[in-house]
Amino acid sequence: MAAVAYKINKEKLEKAAFILKTVAHPTRLAIVDLLSMQERLSVNEICTILECEQSLLSHHLINMKLKGILRSEKDGLNVFYSLKERDVTKLIECIENCNCNF
Template structure:
């Protein structure tokens, strides 16, 4: 819960949440996250095939999600496996897509 008596902390927390929502606010990113919730992990090729968008587009969105701290990426041989690392984001996405 926010402490509105601590204005600086409240501003900081709300700014962080706004950045999170900006990152999530794209149909391709929401689809990537929904797929990763269902599959638990995936590589860029599988995500690209599922979404039917160009691979560079998927890679750009994955990079944005990773830099925001939403996804983790782990190398496995020649491929990179992506997973959602933020459980709060998982819960939020499930609530959004299961409406």
């Protein structure tokens, strides 16, 4: 059998690993899922929907914003978040369609 030539695209794999590490938490995945259905949500709205503490949620939101997954917009006293990298929603779809045994 002949060996198949395969060239690893390190840059692509590193970007994928970076995104996976960034969203690899149930709360972060839930945020991505929510923002895939809504154009933007305030911190309070996300907090209410996910039933989590605002300080914990803010930590996740800031982390994902700093890593380029989310963007934020201040409107008065509220901060609204939206997806900057919309393609990250494909991860959710892939996971939902996966027939892995977990």
